[in-house]
Every structure is written in structure tokens, then in C-alpha cells.
Amino acid sequence: MNENQGTFRDVYLVDGCRTPFLKAQGQPGPFSASDLGLLAARELLLRHPLEPYHVGEVITGSVMPSCDEVNISRQIALRLGCGHRVPAWTVQRNCASGLQSLDNAFQDIRTGRHDIVLAGGVEAMSRSPLLFNQKMVAWFAKFQQSRSFGGHLKLLPQLRPSYFAPVIALLRGLTDPIINLSMGQTAENLAYRFGIDRQTMDAFAHRSHQRLEASVESCYFNKEIMTIYDDKGNFYDADNGLRRDSSAEKLAKLKPFFDKPFGMVTPGNSSQVTDGAAFMLLASADAVKKQRLPVMAKVVDCQWAGVDPAQMGLGPAHAIASLLTRQKLQLDDIDYWEINEAFAAQVIACIRAMDDEDYCKSELGLEKPLGSLDEEKLNIDGGAIAQGHPVGTSGTRLVMHLNNILQRKQGKYGIASLCIGGGQGGAMLIERITEEQG
């Protein structure tokens, strides 16, 4: 027990499960976000001796639920069979929504509000809608109000071709309206600031694919990824964003997507647009004993930080710095790292920032740099560039996978961190349980 936690209770990670991540193929995917959430949570709970109604709260991170999925968490809870009495809420902190849900679960258990919380994240990015633009909406409203046939007829010539231009919700969602920059453009900012070249980015992306391929071959995801089935007779048992034929040459051929035509951030060195869901089960020591649950790791702490929205990719550096300081830990005390690969440039920038004396002093308020992060401990099984980044889900996936790595490698501490659109960062510290729990 950590003494300075006072009356706070320990919070255990029991288990986690996720759907395969399905890359958006230019049309709506086979599953809605709540379908995916249900599948992952259902499988997770079935593995353990408890029933859905034993859960105290269901917390789900989701960035863009569809209009049929308002408070998607409650929908998942009810479809799961939690019953009417189990409350559920949906959290949104953009790309870290799936980490936010874990943090809330952590708080709920730590403070004694709940004993068992089901927390996770869902996203079906392929199903983000096309919307009518405001001009069209206004025209529709007038059409509705006019009750006569003649009135309707009069309105017809007012229709303009421009009214039919749809609003692509996904692209709007990936653009920061405060500074009018897309997420990719903020990554270009970081490349510019830290002098990261295209080759470095592509090499990073290539390594992500290679690492993922190796760990898939070693069956490291067997416990983590479940098989899911659509209703047309197909099944999905692996992340389909992995490019086994990835190479530096192929990546070099891709054109910049955000700063056309001179930029460096391409679809190849960015995370993929993906559908997927992940859930984890968190529990107090009491619940672990009562429900005879296994325990794998403890959630130690979680930290959020704000940064300049135009450099949102540096969020992890800020959150990690605060987290380490509070926990009186050094960079090297951490055995494994999962930093979300929103963009290759952005992860590289974080590593450089944490090792940069100037940045650590002026931006992080530290006396000396955090140090150099060993890339052999970072995203060792690949990341979002190869696996995909279903925005609401990734936070949960990172913690889940970090936990699996700690188990596999017998590590002690691990940190999972993400950058967040709008200029934030989040980081969670977990610790593997080494001795038998009561």
C-alpha cells in the first residue's frame, strides 16, 4: 500500500478485451459503435464469474456517437444485460476519451463509490455521417413551414447547387475550429519546430508495422483481441490495418495529405481511420475477493495536461512530466511505454521534447530534462499507425496492451499516454501486481 494515498483504496485492472480494429474502407463499416462496444464488453464479462448486473457503473469514451447513440454507454450497458439499475455515462475528451473513462473508473473505485466499474471506449469512424450544410437546412425549414402546394413550388427555384455540398463530419471532427488547423497540420507544426524530416517519420511508421507484424506472429494479441461476426456471414479476427508489405520506399512515395503539396505528414505516417471498441474491468480489493476475480495490475495515477492547440501532439510530454514528478519517479523507472501514434512526427516530437533542456525548462517547468526515452521500451508491439486509431477507443487499448506487455515481460511500471486534439495530453501509470493478492 502506498501510504500517501491516505484513505484511498487500491484499484485493480482485472482484464480487458477489444474487437479487432477495422480500417474504414470508404463506406460505413459492418458494426455501429454501440455494436462494437457491446461485443467487447460482453466477451470480457463472460470470461469472469461475475454477471453484468454486478457492475457498479459503465463508463464509455466516445468522440462521435451517431445520432441514434446518445449516451452510448447506457445503451451498451442495457444491451449487455446490466439491468435498469446499473448507471452508465459517456465521456468525451477527444482522442483520450478511452483513457478518460478509465480515469473515471479509477476515481470511482479509489474513493469507494463503486467496487466494480466497466470502462472502455468505442468508435465507428467509418460511420460518421455526411450532413446537410446550414443553407440546405434553412431551405428545408422554409419548405416545411410553407403548407401550400404553391408555396412549395415557389421555394424550388431557390435551391442552389451549393446547398447540396455535404458536410463531412469526420473531417470537421479532426479539425480544431479554434485555430482552424487540422490535426495533421498540427503535426506539421511539430516537424517544423523539432526539425523532423520525412525519412525519420516514414522510418518510424515502417517500424510500427514491422513491430505489429512480429507480435501478431507471436500471438501476443490472442487474449486481447476477440473474433467478431457480422450478420452477413463474415468474421473478423485481427486488426486489418497492418501492412505486411510496408517498406520505407513505399512510404516515401505517398503524397502529403494535410499541407498539400509540400508537407511531410502523409496517410502512411499517420494513424489510420478505424472502427473498434475496447473495454476493461476495474475492481477494488473487496470486489476481487468477493467475485473471485483475477488481478493483473494496479492503476497508480493518472494525469491530464494542456498545451498549445497548434502543437497538440506534445500533450504526452506535459502529462508524463507532471505524472512522474508527482509520483517521484524518473523516466528510467518506467519499464514500458505506450504513446499513441497519432502521427509519427508527433511521437518523435514528444521524445525530443522530453530530452530537450530548453523545452523541459521553459515549457515543462523542470530544472533539467526528463531524459532520453529508450525506443526499445516504447510501443514495442507497434501502434496506431499500423493498428489504427478509433479515437474514442485508443486510450483503453493503450492501457490494456501496456498491461499485457507488463505481464509478458514481467515489468513493473508502465505509462500509457495520448495526445489530444484541442491541445491536451493524458497519461496513466500502472503497476504490475507481483505478489499474490489476498
Add this chain to the structure above:
Amino acid sequence: MSEQFLHWNIQQDNEGFVRLTLDRQQASVNTLNDEVLGEFNEILDRILLGKLDAKGLIIDSGKFTGFIAGADIEQFKQIQDVNYAFELIRRGQRIFAKLEQLTIPTIAAIHGFCLGGGLELALACDIRIAVDDPSTRIGLPEIKLGIHPGWGGTIRLPALIGPLAAMELMLSGRTLSAGAAAKLGVIDAVVPMRQLLRAANQLMRQPLKKKKLALWKQFFNILPCRYLLHGFLQRKVMEKAPREYYPAPYIMLENWLKDSGDSEAAYINEANSVAKLFTTETSRNLLRTFYLQEQLKSLGKEHNFFFRHVHVIGAGVMGGDIASWCAMKGFRVTLHDKSPKALAKAVQRAKALFTKKLKKPHLIRQAMDLFIPDLTGEFVAKADLIIEAIFEDLAAKQDLFREIETLAKPEALLATNTSTIPLDEISQVLKQESRLVGIHFFNPVAKMPLVEVVKGEHSGSIHLQKATAFVSHIDRLPLSVNSRPGFLVNRVLLPYLMESMQLLEEGVPMVAIDQAARSFGMPMGPIELADTVGLDVCYQAAKILTEHLSGHIPVTLETKVTQGELGRKSGKGFYEYKKGRLLRPKLPKNYQPSKDLTDRMIYRMLNESAACLREHVVENIDELDAGMIFGTGFAPFRGGPMHYAKRIGSHTIYQRLNDLASQYGERFKPDMYWTYSQESTKNLYQKAKI
């Protein structure tokens, strides 16, 4: 009210509207019998005489289960002669006529079952409103009991919704949802339960609008057109039910042709023909079938039941269909198979079933959420009931159950869906042999109402009770059978199939064989049935059964299987299929079927039934008949094979079997049961209750 009625509650509000609520004493369901109708008649008289000063009348039900499920069938049993039946029907007609003639507005407020006499009562009201809920079922299913509606239904319904729709509804006996009934015009308004009485009260205040039937619907009332429609419908009926066995639809159509109007004569015609139909053999036997069904339904109802989670192993067609059926009935179901492809197919099939049966997207999704593929098989640990449905191999099943026993909850019930392997051979590998029972479904699960609950030598009675209760909970009919080879249904069916193939080998055209069986009243000929079940499945079953019992497997069957012609599923079996549709060859010209054709097939079935009774596969002839009717569709109007045998007489059957044996071989040798029962006919049938 100064005087209380036993079955009806009368409430009057301050505006003078009367709410008349039927709440039949000592019954969970409202049905109409003499007493209930007598009270109703008296209440109507009071209104007519002004003793009860009603400004309007709302009729509803105090039962949770529904409005009125129909006439009390118990009363049917007492009907012995035509005159008595006629009087009984006329009495009901007169009471409903009285209701119809009231000058105040009358409204039937319907929830749940509104069938037969219940709907006829509602039809005599001015307005009908019904609750928009899946439990609401509206229809005139009398035809299924070998009669037709008798309390004015055949006259009021055509007048209300036109003859075409009305006849279709009454001929099929199908029931409608509230929405569908409203679309046809049977129901005037569909409302949620919370608005039922408000709606009734409000409609009461509005002036009555007598709806006129759309012109095109009246079209068929013109005499020449009536002949046209009559001819058309009669041909339709002939395709399904021969007049010889099912006279009711023909008579109903003729009544309408004779007298389509709302005249006294029409009502007398209606009463007359129902009275006659009541006393026919068909109606008696269909009534028997109905009671057999009720008897099976009632089994397992009272048991304290706690199952929530069913785990099915084997995602073949059978396992998958069992799983999807259970999920549709509200159980959490995990379906285990090592092949993700098989699971994916099962999910697809489940979706198709739910879409067909549940229709509404949120209900389909609810069922899908309960249908859980399980690739690793680990969810067996969560199950309350585990049903094995893998291929028929003893060693494989033994291995599986050995493993299951170590993983399952100690209180979980273990069941096998085997159709051929004796239970005790499987259960011998268990530490606790009493845990294993058989729950044997028939293919296709969604269509076959019967499920055999198989008792092995060691099966514990508490476990059998649980299994029976489970089968009831998924709305199937549980039939308790002892674990003899083939149990009941397959065992009795197999000799019939084998004989049909024997006939085939002798050169009888298969169309003639199938036609003979269908004319007897089987829903499908044996050759077509074998093709539908799958010849490989038949062969496998035949192999195991002939090992345990006697007989041989026809060579034709064996060749077909080795040639990969497996029936409907492979596009070719005995028949050929084009896109799943059977291509029926023509009967050769001037073909004269042998006089023994039908008997050879049917008597083998009868003989095997007798053997099953002698060996106590089932307890009595009621159970045997129920098994064959609901498990194979054995001509329901014959009341089941043993009921049919009873009518012919044991002695005659014994002799006929002896004749057949001398002519066609030992397989027809009469079972000992027949000789035994000749000595004491009483003994044979003593256990029959129905």
C-alpha cells in the same frame, strides 16, 4: 349494482357509460361457456329493459392474458348429438344478435388473445379497439379444430372486411397482430395499453360513423363474382386439405356461396353446419390433437425454473438453430464451435430467423445481443444448461462431456441432442451420470414443435424435470421418452422411410409413393421427406438403428449417399431440385397403384409404434400419438397412429400385418403387442386419457 355477477364486473361512470369486464372465475384465461354467456345475456336484457340505464357499453377483460380466447373447448367434449350442438350454437348466436341490436354504442376493448368466439363477440360490437402489443392476437382459428366459426363469424366478418380477406382469414385460421387486423379493417383503432380505456371513452362520445366497405371489396358479393371467388378459394383449399378429411372449409365456402347476406337463414345455415361438423371424426380427432398439445404444454410449467444461460456446442445447422431459437426466447446463449466460419454462418442464420419472426429492428437486435459465438468454448463455465450438438460419434461425445464436467458449474444441467446414440453410453464417462439428459430437437427447429426429453438409465428425475421445464420455456412441446435406440419419433418414422425406398427398388414410381402417403394425410411423402432431412442423415440413422433393431438398409439409399446425392441440400437426391425447388416428375400414364401401397408404409409405422409401447419408450398411447403428430406431422385428423389403430381394431391390424408378412417378408411380422392387446383391449388403451 344490487346483484353481483360471478364472471362479469359492471362499472358505470357518472355519464352513464357502462364498462363490462369479463373476469371468469377460477380460470387464468377468459373463455365462453354456458354460464358466462348466460350472465352476459342477463346483463344485455337489463340494458334492453332499462333496468341498467346504459348510455354506452365498453366490453373488456380483467385477465392479464387477454380478452377472450374463444369458446370453452371443454364444452365441445360434451357435445354428443347434432341437435344438442345446434341448440347450443343458436343460443350463442341469439345473445350476440342481442348485443348487435343494442341502440347504444358498443365497444370491444381488446388486449391479448381475441380468438374464435371472443372475436365473434367483438364483431357484434359497433367498434373494436386493440392494444398495440405483440401479445395481441386476433383471429378465427376454428378451422384448426375441424369446424368453422359458428357465432356469426362467417357472416359478420365478410360483411365487415369483404369476403376475400374474411375467407382467407377463416380458411387459414391464422391470427393477426393488432396492426395487421387494423389494416384489414377488423379493428378500428390500435392504441397503447395505457390509452385503451381513454380511447374507448372518447370514441363512445363521437357519433358513430358506419364505415362503408370499399367498392372493390363488395365486388365479390355480386353473384357471378361470388361463384368465381368460390371456385378460386375451393381450388386453393383442395391443394392443402382433401374434402374427405377436412370438410369444414368446403362447407363454409358453400354456405357463403348460398347465402352471403346478413339474414336469419344465413345464421341458421352456419349453426347447422357447425353442429354437423362437431360430430365428425375429423373434428373429434383434431380436438384430441388440441388436447394432446395442451397436455404437453402443461408439462414442466410448475417447476421452479432458474436457467438464464444456455451453452450450445456445435455450430452446425442443428446446433446453430437450437442456439438461435433459445436466444429468441430470451435466454443468453453462447454457441461454441472451433470453426469461426461455422460460427459466422450461424450468426447469419440467426439474424435471418430473428428478422423473419421478430420483424421490429429493436427486437431483432435484442435477440442478436443474446446470441454469442464462442470460439474457445470457455463460456461453458457460465452456463446453466449445456446442450451438445456435435456430429454423431460416441467417442467424440464422451471426450466432450468428460471435459464439460470439469468446466461447468456444478448445478448446470448437461444435455445431448443425439438422435441415435443411447444416453447411457455417453453418460458412463461422467463422474455424476445422473446429470446427463437428452434434449432432442427436430430439424428445422423453428418449425418442429416437438422436443424429445430423453431419459437415460441413470438420468436423475430432478434433471429431467429441469429439462422439461426448459423445453416449455422455449415454447416447444416436451415429450418424455426412454433412451431406446432412435427414441420415439425417428424409430417409428424410419421403417416407414425404409419401406418407401423398398417400394422404390421394386419399381414403384416415387411420385406414386409420395402421393399415397399424402392422401393418407401425411404432410409430405416419405421420399421427399428423406430428401429434405438429408439422405446422409437418414443413412446414418438407419445404420445405427438397424444395428440395434432388425432390418436392412435399402441399397438405393446407400448408393445415393456414396454418390454424394444427399437430397435437397445437394441439389439432387431421389428427386432433383432447382434452386431448392423440387422438380416433381409426372406420374406415368395409366399407372395403377398396388392396393397394398399405402398399407405397406403406414402399417410399418403402426407396428413400430406398438413395439415402442411394449418397450415403454413412451408411457401411453396419448404420448405416442402426440409424439408422432407434433414430431412428424402424422395426419392430425386421424388423431395419431395408435388412435387410428384403435379405430381399426387390434385384431384386424394383427391379421393385416400377418398377410403383409406372408407376402412381403418378416419385417411385417406383427409385434407381440397386438396379440397381447387382442386378449385385453382394455389393457391396451387403459392409460389413454384423451
